[in-house]
Amino acid sequence: MTRRVYLDHNASTPVHPEVLAEMLPYFSGAYGNPSSIHAFGREAREAVDLARERVAQFLGATPGEIVFTSGGTESDNFGIKGLAFARGRGHLITSKVEHHAVLRTCQALEDLGFAVTYVGVDGHGMVDPDEVRRALRPDTIAVSIMHANSEVGTIQPIEAIGRLTRERGIPLHVDAVQTLGKIPFDVHALGIDALSFSGHKIYGPKGVAGLFIRKSTRMVSIQHGGEHERRRRAGTENVPGIVGLGKAVEIRAREMAAEAGRLTALRTRLTEGIQGRVPEVRLSGHPVERLPGTASVLVRNVESESLVLGLDLKGIGVSAGSACTAGNVEPSHVLVAMGVPLDWAMGSVRCSLGRSTSAEDVDYVVESFEAVVRKLRAALRVGAA
Amino acid sequence: MRYSATVVDHFLNPRNAGMMQAPDGVGEDEYEGCGDLTRFFLRVRDGRAVEVRFQTYGCGPTIAAASVASELARGRAVEELSQVKAGEIEAALDGLPDDRRHAAEVAAAALRAAALAARARKG
Numbered sequence: 001m002t003r004r005v006y007l008d009h010n011a012s013t014p015v016h017p018e019v020l021a022e023m024l025p026y027f028s029g030a031y032g033n034p035s036s037i038h039a040f041g042r043e044a045r046e047a048v049d050l051a052r053e054r055v056a057q058f059l060g061a062t063p064g065e066i067v068f069t070s071g072g073t074e075s076d077n078f079g080i081k082g083l084a085f086a087r088g089r090g091h092l093i094t095s096k097v098e099h100h101a102v103l104r105t106c107q108a109l110e111d112l113g114f115a116v117t118y119v120g121v122d123g124h125g126m127v128d129p130d131e132v133r134r135a136l137r138p139d140t141i142a143v144s145i146m147h148a149n150s151e152v153g154t155i156q157p158i159e160a161i162g163r164l165t166r167e168r169g170i171p172l173h174v175d176a177v178q179t180l181g182k183i184p185f186d187v188h189a190l191g192i193d194a195l196s197f198s199g200h201k202i203y204g205p206k207g208v209a210g211l212f213i214r215k216s217t218r219m220v221s222i223q224h225g226g227e228h229e230r231r232r233r234a235g236t237e238n239v240p241g242i243v244g245l246g247k248a249v250e251i252r253a254r255e256m257a258a259e260a261g262r263l264t265a266l267r268t269r270l271t272e273g274i275q276g277r278v279p280e281v282r283l284s285g286h287p288v289e290r291l292p293g294t295a296s297v298l299v300r301n302v303e304s305e306s307l308v309l310g311l312d313l314k315g316i317g318v319s320a321g322s323a324c325t326a327g328n329v330e331p332s333h334v335l336v337a338m339g340v341p342l343d344w345a346m347g348s349v350r351c352s353l354g355r356s357t358s359a360e361d362v363d364y365v366v367e368s369f370e371a372v373v374r375k376l377r378a379a380l381r382v383g384a385a
Numbered sequence: 386m387r388y389s390a391t392v393v394d395h396f397l398n399p400r401n402a403g404m405m406q407a408p409d410g411v412g413e414d415e416y417e418g419c420g421d422l423t424r425f426f427l428r429v430r431d432g433r434a435v436e437v438r439f440q441t442y443g444c445g446p447t448i449a450a451a452s453v454a455s456e457l458a459r460g461r462a463v464e465e466l467s468q469v470k471a472g473e474i475e476a477a478l479d480g481l482p483d484d485r486r487h488a489a490e491v492a493a494a495a496l497r498a499a500a501l502a503a504r505a506r507k508g
Contacts, residue, residue, distance in 0.1 A: 301442070303421075306396070309388075309445035313397060346420060376448075 002315035009354035016203035026240040051246025060186035072177040075196035076101035082219040090141035096337035124286040125154035144173040152285030153294030162191025181252030204248030208241030263293035273366030293353035310372035321348025389479035395449035412498025425499035446488035454492040466500035
C-alpha cells in the first residue's frame with residue numbers, strides 16, 4: 001500500500017480525538033436547543049457557554065465578545081459587512097492578498113456603493129503599514145487585513161496597522177483563520193476590533209467558526225431571525241460544532257507552543273531537502289515572519305497541477321497555488337500581488353504541515369518531490385524548438 | 386481519482402515524449418488563457434507518420450492527451466492527421482472531466498499543425 005502523507009493542513013485538519021469525544025454526547029444525548037428554558041435546553045446552553053468562555057480566554061477577550069458562526073467565510077462576511085452596513089457608506093481598506101471570503105465581500109460592497117482600496121504587498125507578501133496609512137481617507141470606515149496568508153504563510157504587521165486604526169477610531173477587522181491556535185496573540189494588544197476564526201483549521205469540526213467583536217464596536221447583523229448570540233447572529237446554535245471548537249481551542253492552548261517549534265523544524269527539513277535536491281526551486285513568503293507549518297514552494301517551468309497530481313499518485317496531499325478552471329488559468333492572486341514572475345508562479349505548490357506530520361513523512365515527500373519534478377521536466381518540458 | 390485509469394497511465398508513463406532530430410513537420414498549439422502548450426514532431430515516409438514525438442507543458446490531462454495522441458497518430462496518413470479531432474483523443478483517454486476537455490483540444494490542434502507543416506514541406 002502506498003504511504004499516505006497529508007500536507008494540506010491549511011485547507012483542513014482531522015478532528016482531534018479528544019474533540020470528537022467531547023462532541024459526541026451533543027448529537028443524540030444532550031440534543032436540546034440552547035434557547036429552550038427546560039433542562040434539555042439548559043444542558044446545551046451550558047455546553048455552548050463553556051465553549052464561548054474557552055475561546056474568549058484564548059483570545060484575551062470576554063465571552064460576550066464572541067459570536068459563533070457557520071464558517072470562516074461567514075465570519076469574514078459578517079465582520080466586514082457588519083462594520084460597513086452599520087456605517088451606511090464610506091471607504092474601506094483591505095489588501096490584495098486576502099482570502100476570497102474577504103476580497104469578494106469587499107467587491108460586493110463596491111457594487112453597493114462603498115469605496116475600497118486594495119493595498120499591495122512586497123515581494124515577501126507583506127503589507128506595508130505605511131501604505132495603509134497613506135490609503136486612509138476622512139471617510140474610511142473600516143480596515144480589514146488578514147493575520148497570516150494561507151498560501152505563502154506570511155504574517156502581517158497587524159500591531160502596527162492596529163495602532164494606525166486605533167489612533168483614528170477606525171475599526172480593524174482581521175481574518176485570523178490561519179493563525180488562531182498556531183501562533184500566540186492577544187486581540188487587545190494588536191488593536192483588533194473584529195476577528196474571524198474557524199474550527200476546522202485547528203483540529204475542530206467543519207461548519208463552525210466565530211467572530212470576535214470588541215465590546216461597544218458598532219456592528220450590525222447580516223443574518224436575521226431569532227435572538228440567538230445576543231441578537232447578533234440568528235439561527236439555532238450548532239451545539240456539537242461549538243463544543244468541538246471550544247475543545248479544539250483548549251487543546252491548542254496547551255499544544256501550540258511546542259508544536260510551533262516542531263513544525264518549524266520539519267518545515268525547514270522539507271524546504272532544505274527540496275532545495276538541496278531539485279534545481280530551480282525557490283520559496284515564497286516571508287523568511288522569518290511566517291506560519292510555522294506552511295511552506296510555499298515555486299518550481300520553475302513545471303505546471304503546479306501536474307506536480308500535485310504526480311504527488312497525489314504517490315499518496316501525498318498538497319495544494320496547487322495556481323488553479324486551472326475550465327481551461328482558464330488563474331495564477332494565484334497572492335503570487336501575482338507579490339510580483340512573482342509567471343514561469344515561477346505557475347509552478348507553485350503549498351505544503352502545510354500539522355500534528356501528524358513526522359520527519360519520515362517529510363523525507364518521503366522530499367524524495368517523491370524530486371522524482372516527480374525530474375519526470376515532469378525530463379521529457380515533457382517544452383524547450384526552444 | 387477524477388481521471389480515468391488511462392489518463393493516469395499516460396501521465397505517469399508518457400509514450401513518445403521528447404524532441405526529434407530533423408523532423409519532417411513540427412506543430413504546436415497553446416491553449417489561450419491557460420498557458421498549456423503542446424508541440425508535436427512528425428517523421429513522414431510515403432505520406433504516413435512513421436515516428437511521432439511530443440513535448441508539453443501543462444496539467445496532467447494535457448500530458449496524457451499528448452501521449453495518447455502520439456500513439457494514435459503513428460502509422461496514420463498525414464492527410465488524415467491534418468484533420469484529427471479532439472473527440473478521438475478524448476475517447477482514447479476513456480474520457481476527460483468537463484473542465485479538462487481543453488487538454489484533448491490542445492493535443493489535436495498541435496497534431497493538426499504538425500501534419501499541415503509536414504504536408505507543406507512535402508508540397
